[in-house]
Structure formats: structure tokens, C-alpha cells
Amino acid sequence: MGLFTFIDRFRASSSDRSPWGDFFFEPVSVRSASGMRVSPDGALRLAAVYACVRILSETMASLPVVVYRQRKDGGKDRVTDHWLYGLLARKPNRFQNPFEWREMLQGHLALRGNAFCQIIANPKGEITELMPIHPDRVRVEVMDSGDFRYRVRMQNGDETVFPRGQIWHLRGLSSDGLMGMSPIELARESLGMALAAQDYGARFFTNDAKPTGGWIEFPGTFKDPEAKRVFRDSYQAAQSGSNRGKVLVLENGMKFHEVGVTNKDAQFLELRKFQITDIARMFRVPPHMIADLDRATFSNIEQQSLEFVMHTMTPWAERWEASIESDLMLDGDQLEVEFDFANLMRGDAASRSAYYQSGIQNGWLTRNEARIAENLNPLQGLDQPLRPLNMVEEEDAEEAEQETESSDPAPTEDETDPADQESSLRFRKLVQSNSARLARRIAKKGSLGANETDLIAQAFGLEVSKVSAWAQLQTQPFEEAALAASLIQLGMNT
Template sequence: MGLLSFFDRFKAYRADRSPWGDFYFEPAGARSVSGMRVSADAALRLAAVYACVRILSETMASLPIVIYRTRPDGGKDRIKDHWLYHRLARTPNRYQNPFEWREMLQGHLTLRGNAFCQILANAKGEITELLPIHPDRVKLEMLTNGDYRYRISQAGGSELILPRGEVWHLRGLSSDGLLGMSPIELARESLGMALAAQDYGARFFANDAKPTGGWIEFPGNFKDAEAKRVFRESYQQAQAGANRGKVLVLENGMKFHEVGVTNKDAQFLELRKFQITDIARLFRVPPHMIADLDRATFSNIEQQSLEFVMHTMTPWAERWEAAIGRDLIFDSEALEVEFDFSNLMRGDVASRSAYYQSGIQNGWLTRNEARAAENLNPIAGLEQPLRPLNMVEESDAQESETESASPASDTASESGSDETANPTDAHMRLRFGALVSSNAHRLARRIHKKGVISVNDISLIADALGLSQESVKQWAKNCDPIPDETTLRKLLITLGTTL
């Protein structure tokens, strides 16, 4: 066997050739049935794959990170003065800002199923840097004691061995619990077909949108094999490069027969569209987010965007949060890390306004919290939640002992000897008087601000003071014009304690 025939065994496929020349071939990636080598880098040459990776990486990088310190009573306080917050949200390392750092790691996760960072810490155990490591350079090595370590290939051929505690490892879907599985490898055939179709389309237009291939009918015979080779090469030169599309002149009775399947017969466009949907399905990205709007409507786009947050980004965020809690937080520290999805769930102005209004009116959201959600500074006096008047608890009567003292005393004096005879009834009267005073204070403030007693106000007064609407309507006729707030409050107290 000659030397040339030996090397001929390693002949590369056309799909392996790098655009930089015929003598360099990409070493990575297994071959699919379509003949295309599929690797993470090769898959990125598909526009749909690149779009999906960008969507996932940029969305994860743009989510605010929030760190809480838990309290013994079950509550938690938001903190920013902790070293972990500075690493995750300010300066993860000396080379990258937090957006670039998270974008890179999520890109590694999306394409390769794993993301790694070397952990550098000071003498106190506080992490000073999180340095990303390319997943292709990392090998996991099991130890005899059941633990494992990481073997990292470095420039120049050397290796760096790091114990498990010095590597922050983010995993995707895993079959062994140690390493995540690469979506690109799992979907090799689907992506290989997409790459093959893209390569076919590029070559089709490189040949002036004409099907490639054909054969020449020659009624005679070539005098020898060398003459046949010379003719074939001269024909290829006459129809290649700048000569593509020029008129071909054949002699000696030769005829050219075109061989090939039309794009229509091959359903080329349908295949390309299906590949976009297939790739979006692989990464769980709604098609409209990568500009596939064939079946998009306003209503289903809104629903798909919500599902993207719930079923795509939330699981990724859970993986990040769990990995941070496992590797970056001391067991002795009562810390929790969360990604804030509020910006993705904001909706339009009308929806947010209705949300804030419902929260403020029902007492589970303060006005300053609503302002903070809109990036507005707090205002003094808006820290306390408001509660509907018909849902005020008895404890609210303690808000103003001065206000409640007068009506309570009046009520007690009217009861006379009944207080001595029945202390429980006297106590109930006292609490009722205090409740009336508290409600009257709120109602007076509301009515005085508007300057008129509306039908809705009459209903509120009746519910808050336990009166009929007819009696309140009679009372309202005597309040025109509306007096000052103090007088109005006294009138309401009198109304509630006498009827």
C-alpha cells in the first residue's frame, strides 16, 4: 500500500471543509445521517438556533438578582450589602460585567448542557471572583472515595485539577446527576438535516439557482482515460467560478442531460419552515420570538409570551438559584437568592394600573410599593396599607384613643345602671363606640376630600356604621354644604352612636 493510498482513507467529506481552506477541518462534532457534522458551534450557524440561544441568554442576563436574609418569624429582608450580591449583580470577575457573565453561562447551558466557573475566595471564605470555564475544556473525574473532581485543559497542553468545592457547576437535564446532556447532541439528526438543507440552498444559488449535476452524452469514444479526464476538467473550468451561466458549446454530437430534483419536488421551503419550528421546540422558545409569525395572532402571542416566562425561563432560574444555594452560600447563613420576573410580567400600562389599584384598595400593596415598582421614589405617609371600611378589624379602633374616648364615654353614660348589671354588654358598647369613631374618621376624610356625598358614599356609610341607607340619606340632607372635616367626623360619630 502506497503512502498516498494510505492518506486517501482519511479523505474528508465536503461538509467537513472549513470556509478558510481545504486543508483545515473542524475537529468537533459527530456526523449525522445527513452527512453533516453537528456540534454546538456548527449549530450556531443556523439562524434559528442562534436566535433561540440569544433569547434565552439575554433574558436570563437581564433578570435582576435579589438576595434576601430570612427572619426567625418567617419573613425576609432584601439586602445589597453582602459580598454575594456584589459577585452576582456587580462584578463577577475582573473581565466581565454581570450581564456578559450571565449571558455567557446561559449560552453554555443552552448549547452544551453545562456551565462552569472557577471559584476564587479570600481568607474569610468570601468569594472574590467567579471565572467562567469553557465546558469543552472540562472533564469530570470520579474518585475512589465516591467524590469527584474536575480536570481542566489549559493552553499549552497543561491540565488544572480542581476539587468539587472550587468549581461552580450549573447543570441542565442530566441522566447521571453529574453532567448535563447537550441538547445539540440529543437533536443531532434534526439539526443535521437543517444544516444540510442550508448547505444545499447555498450551493443551489451558488450555481445560479440551477440544480447541480448532469451528464454528457457522447456518441463516440475517447481515445484513452487521459483524454476523458482532460475533457471533464476543461468542462468544469468552463462552467465554474465567473463562467457560471455562460453558453456551453458542445461538439462531435455531444448532448448535456441535467440531473436533479427541483426545489418544489424536494419541498425545500416547507422543510426550511418546519426546521424553524423544530428548533424552537428544541429550546422551548415561542416561534414568534424568533420572527416566525406564520400562525401568530395578538391573543396567542400574549399567551405564548406568558408561557415562555412560566415554562421556559422559570425552570432555568430555578436551576441557577439551586446551584447558587448549593455552592456559593455558607450553610450558616440564612440567605435566599431569587430572580425577579416582575419586569417580564409587567404588561401594558392599563393592566399595571388595574393591578396596583386592586392591591392598594384591598390592602395587600402599599402606595410606596406601587411607586417603587414603577421606579419612583417613596413619599412620606404612603408606607401603610389601606383597608376597605367594611373590612376594618376591631383592633383598628386603637388607632386613635382620643377620638374613641368621647363617643365611648357618651355611650357608656347612656347605658346607666346597665353597665353595672352587665359588664360584658358595657365592654361591647365601648368597643362598638371605638369602631364607630375609627370608621367616622375615615369616612369624613373621604367625603371632605371629594366635597360631596355620593350614592356610593351613602352605601359605604351605611355598611361601616351598621345603618340603613334610608337613615343615612336623611342625615346627608342636613350636610349640604359639606362642613369641615372635624365637624363632619363628629356628625358621623353622632349618627353611628344614636341610631
């Protein structure tokens, strides 16, 4: 057991370059001009970076995935029985659920500009699993033929080569079309300055918020460099650690002089605030979403939230959708993948109520569709779109005008007031138009139910009992022309 314990500790060394060491799995870091090493994982030490990455990852993971099949009439039908839907919305691999899987991949994209998954398929060509691979372990190699492949370093130090058909590669902004550019590497100077300011603040308060820089004036001289070194070491030992804050005693006419600028002179707080805005700008996240409310108002937060959906999450969703459709679908699959933003765009109760009311009253939304959108079960009889009675389709209006012109009697000399004549003509046209529309609906349905009876009563302003009595006199099968004539007679007797 002792031997294995020793080997485990040896392998845990981050500086070990042996095949079983962790050296090759450490994220690539670049030293910025501020002297700070900046890496994707190291950048997460900044609260603003962590907040932005978390917002992007969690938002992307929470969007419902919808798979559509296009219809010939231009509509779309949802597909839930295809293997692609099960892969994206149910179980992407044996270890993760869809939320964890998408959250991790989006985090890789936000920090490193690339996300990789190994494609595992069955003999039919259907993808059964998408196993994520850490981007730091993947390299892209361009071959002499112009094609490229992926070289992946495994946990045991071995390297495995995968053809590009076995790796699903999600790329961020790319300069060569092969690898996405790392946002952390591109912004290393800004992030390095933020890390340096953060570390400086920590050291400042470690020293009890007192400056420690200074120099000692000594009127004499040290007899040799060793004596000077001994004095310096003894002074530092007397003023550091548990001795910090104790009274300083100097001999032989020595004087202590403080040097350096104050935090106020260095505009430390202003720099820290600017860095939060700078990081939010880098990830295109509204500052108020990472708790920076300095310039937020009640009126502009809502607009910024909409801009976050339109200008931040929509491009990410389009990137995912395009990659899924081009790299994961079979050639014969006529499907479309879409991330549904409806939940992100939902307003308050009053706004949703006005939206549903407008849609239902204008006929482009059914009552059951509104119920489903509010997570309510549909009810029988609420699937037909409604249409205002004072509005008709152009085709119905033209037919009504033609019927009116052909059926209007010739004018006589003893006609009454022209105003009454015009009112009567307008009423007759309305009755004929409604009668033609109702007759077409009844003939198409083939039955006269309670819904049609109520609709006729509302159209002509009649009692339901009178319309029910009229309905009992109608013979089946219904003929549109006969029904229209009978409805005109019914309506004119109003």
C-alpha cells in the same frame, strides 16, 4: 522577530496536536447522517439556533438578582450588604460585569449543557471571584472513593486538576448527575439536516439558481481512461467559475441531459420553515420570538409570552437559584436567592393601573409600594394600607356585636315603626364598630394627627373642623376604651 512570527503561525494551526496547538480547544463535533459535522459553535451558523440562544442568554442576564433573609413572621427582607449580593449583582470577576457573565454562562448551558466557574475565595471563606471556564476544556473524573474532580486544560496546553469545591458547576439536563447533556449533540440529526439545507441553498444561488447536475450522452467511446478524464476536466473548467452560464458546445454527437429534482419537488422552502419550528421546539422558545410569525395571532402571542416566562425561563432560574444556594453559600448563611420576573410580567399601563387600584383599595398594597413599582419615589404618609369603610375584621365585628348587645336598651311598648328601629340599630352597630377600630388605631399610635382626623371625618361623614374641635378635647395618654366611648358619642351625633 521572524522566529516568533513563525511560532505564532505554527501555534495557530487547528490541526496541531502539540501542547501549544489549538487542536484540543476545538469544540467536539459529530457528523450527522446528512454528512454535516455538528458542533455547538457550528450550530450557531443557523439563524434560528443563534436567535434562541441569544434570547435565553439575554433574558437570563437581564433578570435582577435579589438576595433575601427570612423573617420569623414569614416575611422576607432584602439583603444588599452581603458578599454574595455583591458577587452576583455587582462584580462576579475582575473582567466581566454581571450581565456579560450571566449571558455567557447561560449560553454555555444552552449549547453545551454545562457551565463552569473557578471559585476564588478569601481566607474568611467568602467568594471574591467566579472565573468562567469554557466547557470544552473541562473533564469530570470519578475517583476510586466515589468522589469526583475536574481536569481543566489551560491555554498553554497544561492540565490542572481542581477538587469539586473549587469549581462551580451549573448542569443542564443530566443522565448521570455529573455532566449535563449537550442539546446540540442530542439534536445533531435535526441540526445536520438544517445545516445541509442551508448549504445547499447557498450553493444553489451560487450557481445562479440553475441546476448543475446532469450527464452527457456520447454515441462513441473514448480511446482510453485518460482521454475520458481530460474531456471531463475540460468540460468542468469551461462551465465553472467565471465561465458559468456560457454557451456549452458539444462535439461528435454528444447530448447533455439534466437530472435531479427541483426545489419545488424537494419542498425546500417547507423544509426550511419546519426546521425553524423544530429548533424553537428544542430550546422551548415560542416561534414568534425568533420572528416566525406564520401561526401567530394577536390573541395568542400574549399567552405564548407568558408561557415563555412560566415554562422556559422559570426552570432555568430555579436551576440557577438551587445551584447558587447549595454550592456558593456558607453553611451559616440563612439566605435565599431569587431572580425577579416582575419586569417580564409587567403589562401595559391600563393593566398595571387596574392591578395597583385593586391592591390599594383592598388593603394588600400600599400607595408607596405602587409608586416604588413604577420607579417613583415614596411620599410621606402613604405607607399605611387602606381598607374600605364597609369592611371590618372579624374580631372587630364580634366586639361590636357584643358591645351592642350589652348596651342596647330593653324594648318598650311605645316603640316606633320596626323598620325605623332596625335602621337605627344597624346605624348604631356601624358607629360602634368604626369607633372601636379608630380608637384602637389612635391608642396604638399615641397621637391624633391630620391623617387620623381625616379618617374619622370620612368614617362618620363629618366636617373636618368638627372632628378637629373634638380632637382638641381629648386628653393624653389616650385610653382605648375612653376614646371608643367618645367616638361613639361623636358618631351618633352625626
